[in-house]
Amino acid sequence: MEQVKVLLEDHEIPKQWYNIVADLPTPMKPPLHPGTGQQVTPDDLAAIFPMNIIEQEASARRWIDIPDEVLQKYLLWRPSPLYRAYNFEKLLNCPVKIYYKNEGVSPAGSHKPNAAIPMAYYNKVAGTKRIVTETGAGQWGSALSMATQMFGLGCRVYMVKISYEQKPYRRMMMNTWGAECIPSPSNLTQAGRNVLAEHPDSPGSLGIAISEAIEEAVTTKGSRYALGSVLNHVLLYQTIIGLEAQKQMKKIGVYPDVVMGCCGGGSNFAGIALPYVCDKIHGKKVKLVGAEPSSCPSLTKGPFAYDFGDLAKTTPLLPMYTLGHDYIPAPIHAGGLRYHGMAPIVSHLVREKFIEARAYDQLKTFDAGVKWARTEGFIPAPETNHVLAAVVDEAMRAREEGKEKVILFNWSGHGLVDLSAYDAYLSGKLQAYELPDEEIARALRSIKDFPKP
Amino acid sequence: MEQVKVLLEDHEIPKQWYNIVADLPTPMKPPLHPGTGQQVTPDDLAAIFPMNIIEQEASARRWIDIPDEVLQKYLLWRPSPLYRAYNFEKLLNCPVKIYYKNEGVSPAGSHKPNAAIPMAYYNKVAGTKRIVTETGAGQWGSALSMATQMFGLGCRVYMVKISYEQKPYRRMMMNTWGAECIPSPSNLTQAGRNVLAEHPDSPGSLGIAISEAIEEAVTTKGSRYALGSVLNHVLLYQTIIGLEAQKQMKKIGVYPDVVMGCCGGGSNFAGIALPYVCDKIHGKKVKLVGAEPSSCPSLTKGPFAYDFGDLAKTTPLLPMYTLGHDYIPAPIHAGGLRYHGMAPIVSHLVREKFIEARAYDQLKTFDAGVKWARTEGFIPAPETNHVLAAVVDEAMRAREEGKEKVILFNWSGHGLVDLSAYDAYLSGKLQAYELPDEEIARALRSIKDFPKP
Numbered sequence: 036m037e038q039v040k041v042l043l044e045d046h047e048i049p050k051q052w053y054n055i056v057a058d059l060p061t062p063m064k065p066p067l068h069p070g071t072g073q074q075v076t077p078d079d080l081a082a083i084f085p086m087n088i089i090e091q092e093a094s095a096r097r098w099i100d101i102p103d104e105v106l107q108k109y110l111l112w113r114p115s116p117l118y119r120a121y122n123f124e125k126l127l128n129c130p131v132k133i134y135y136k137n138e139g140v141s142p143a144g145s146h147k148p149n150a151a152i153p154m155a156y157y158n159k160v161a162g163t164k165r166i167v168t169e170t171g172a173g174q175w176g177s178a179l180s181m182a183t184q185m186f187g188l189g190c191r192v193y194m195v196k197i198s199y200e201q202k203p204y205r206r207m208m209m210n211t212w213g214a215e216c217i218p219s220p221s222n223l224t225q226a227g228r229n230v231l232a233e234h235p236d237s238p239g240s241l242g243i244a245i246s247e248a249i250e251e252a253v254t255t256k257g258s259r260y261a262l263g264s265v266l267n268h269v270l271l272y273q274t275i276i277g278l279e280a281q282k283q284m285k286k287i288g289v290y291p292d293v294v295m296g297c298c299g300g301g302s303n304f305a306g307i308a309l310p311y312v313c314d315k316i317h318g319k320k321v322k323l324v325g326a327e328p329s330s331c332p333s334l335t336k337g338p339f340a341y342d343f344g345d346l347a348k349t350t351p352l353l354p355m356y357t358l359g360h361d362y363i364p365a366p367i368h369a370g371g372l373r374y375h376g377m378a379p380i381v382s383h384l385v386r387e388k389f390i391e392a393r394a395y396d397q398l399k400t401f402d403a404g405v406k407w408a409r410t411e412g413f414i415p416a417p418e419t420n421h422v423l424a425a426v427v428d429e430a431m432r433a434r435e436e437g438k439e440k441v442i443l444f445n446w447s448g449h450g451l452v453d454l455s456a457y458d459a460y461l462s463g464k465l466q467a468y469e470l471p472d473e474e475i476a477r478a479l480r481s482i483k484d485f486p487k488p
Numbered sequence: 489m490e491q492v493k494v495l496l497e498d499h500e501i502p503k504q505w506y507n508i509v510a511d512l513p514t515p516m517k518p519p520l521h522p523g524t525g526q527q528v529t530p531d532d533l534a535a536i537f538p539m540n541i542i543e544q545e546a547s548a549r550r551w552i553d554i555p556d557e558v559l560q561k562y563l564l565w566r567p568s569p570l571y572r573a574y575n576f577e578k579l580l581n582c583p584v585k586i587y588y589k590n591e592g593v594s595p596a597g598s599h600k601p602n603a604a605i606p607m608a609y610y611n612k613v614a615g616t617k618r619i620v621t622e623t624g625a626g627q628w629g630s631a632l633s634m635a636t637q638m639f640g641l642g643c644r645v646y647m648v649k650i651s652y653e654q655k656p657y658r659r660m661m662m663n664t665w666g667a668e669c670i671p672s673p674s675n676l677t678q679a680g681r682n683v684l685a686e687h688p689d690s691p692g693s694l695g696i697a698i699s700e701a702i703e704e705a706v707t708t709k710g711s712r713y714a715l716g717s718v719l720n721h722v723l724l725y726q727t728i729i730g731l732e733a734q735k736q737m738k739k740i741g742v743y744p745d746v747v748m749g750c751c752g753g754g755s756n757f758a759g760i761a762l763p764y765v766c767d768k769i770h771g772k773k774v775k776l777v778g779a780e781p782s783s784c785p786s787l788t789k790g791p792f793a794y795d796f797g798d799l800a801k802t803t804p805l806l807p808m809y810t811l812g813h814d815y816i817p818a819p820i821h822a823g824g825l826r827y828h829g830m831a832p833i834v835s836h837l838v839r840e841k842f843i844e845a846r847a848y849d850q851l852k853t854f855d856a857g858v859k860w861a862r863t864e865g866f867i868p869a870p871e872t873n874h875v876l877a878a879v880v881d882e883a884m885r886a887r888e889e890g891k892e893k894v895i896l897f898n899w900s901g902h903g904l905v906d907l908s909a910y911d912a913y914l915s916g917k918l919q920a921y922e923l924p925d926e927e928i929a930r931a932l933r934s935i936k937d938f939p940k941p
Binding site for chain 1: 493556565596656666
């Protein structure tokens, strides 16, 4: 009998998050106020986020204590198990050992509650009564619905309309956890009404939904906004994944050669990667690889530039790899990866060559996902299938190179609420999307006049 | 920080299943051959099941070794965590400590793989090439699809047609794991064609689907049948739940006053209860409570009688609490509890007063389920909501009696593939079903001429 899982007891859960900003060899470019072109100040953000979260967003402290109230909720599913994927290894028949963190064990089925729980908690402490947010496929919206319910806050989620209609189960999860879910664009906000006036049948986009959520948050007393990826504090909260993985790998005396995750806004990848980037900064040999969709290849095809986080240009200008804030990604099933930009921290580390990026089309990712389900049992989320494609790729490279490798990756969530995507794949209805270069050039015109980082 | 979970490491997994037949103070009535009225022999079953499983079905050995190959697959999610439900306790505000086994952590999201994995394994060893089975809401069909894929067997699942149409996600799970899923009644079997000839629009029933699956299994070379509940060997495999729970409760030095589970065919309830019934037989004070739907109240309103397990009268006559083999339960959302009979072992223990039973209507169960989701996070399956209603009930009794109680129950699965049921409940569309006494009398006419146990 071979040991499949490495567990941590409740009392072994990490008590601090890791803030990589403290260890960066070169400083990051600051976010800019789009009106003044100056660095954003905490006051600029005070209408959007509570001050305790703004402080963390700007913090350079290496370790940040996780409040007891947050730890107590984390324990509902954390520490998450570290698995060895023996069955998948056997199928691949390559000289690799494959370990993964199973973030699908959370009540929402993904890594998103790692950030939703502290956000709800800090808002509660700061006196917020309700949180407004947006969601694409629904992973973030459902996670925040659960978290706000646990801390007694109200919650409204603007969900991209096409997902609202095509993926009713995540809307039902939000309702079950007591939140309101509104299809976006809606007539509840000026941003939504503007879009509807021009395009009454608009299917919506993440950029529009962000604009609606921010508008409502800043214009409604007692309300604040929450973002589920991209920003520094979100990545900070997700580092619990990598910190646990390091403890678990140490228990079995193994250190990974490669650490991988899928990349949309960057939060689940950063969650497992940043503690290992810290090791790398301090001289350890480890390769970090982010896997993104070829239909939305910000890291592999976008420039590093200042750009807005949303379509309505509500956010500060962020220094990141981007395809342009008005880029609408193809309707692939990995809704969580359909974002035009990339977290500034991840972008900085790619630019500084600490992290590599690769892009995979969705057919290749579902091929890997079905192989995974049929060997390891757990059905992966469409987003997670991207890192699985990268793992297959890395295993094949190991065979070609004749090298033994230890791979560690973040299995970011299960696909039980995304089964219609598998149905489409298995019945031959899925398409591969590769972004043509001229389309990228077009998309980037929207940012040509912005300051250069 | 309070400890929420009690874990077992991989090497602590129980290595044997517990067979309560060895410990029964009074012997069970045997299953009968409907033609001869005599006790069923192993040969009578040889066309349906492989001989290694038939031997276990009839075994009186107390402990049965779990094969290494089965243990290795169990480790993909077992040992399952034992939880303390602090948040739900706080909400109820009663003098109870509530512990639960989270069986929702399996890849299929329920306890069903505990039985599917050994069944696939034993069939593989016996030379079976493919397994045919039936499924109601789809929990069993999806679990067996995964298990057969893992051991390289083919799998066909007859799924009750109305569930096939209303719950497409579980059909998609089966396909993702490589199995065929056929809506029943179908024109692939004589049993199905007979039903369709009379009722072309038949929505199907579990009884019809069982008949179709057995017919195909016995008439197709290399094929065998598998049943996901009711029979002795199925309950045997599920005892791993209770055996793990006993190890975990021992670790924290707590012994339960009450052990509970929901009851459909009886397998998940038996899984947690039988090791504790063993304690009770040997003098320990512990109460066992099964929770069934008031729309299908075999234990609380049916007689103890010989009856068929299926509508087409294909199975042996089983001694059990039953509402009659032609009883079609109301279309409640807990599809896994819509079965006219009850496992003979559970029935025997209820008759001998080792186990109590209670019935709950579905409105009460969803009320408990939503409260659970909003405090503990995990969204329960509609079946699981029945035991939650019983837990609430037991907690209220403790408060009325002014007694402190430790409750342990089996959280049999998550409801992420059943969210439309929550949607119906939250929008006020769910109905309560109570079975009228005259309906029971009518249903029982179908068994009036059978031998009496």
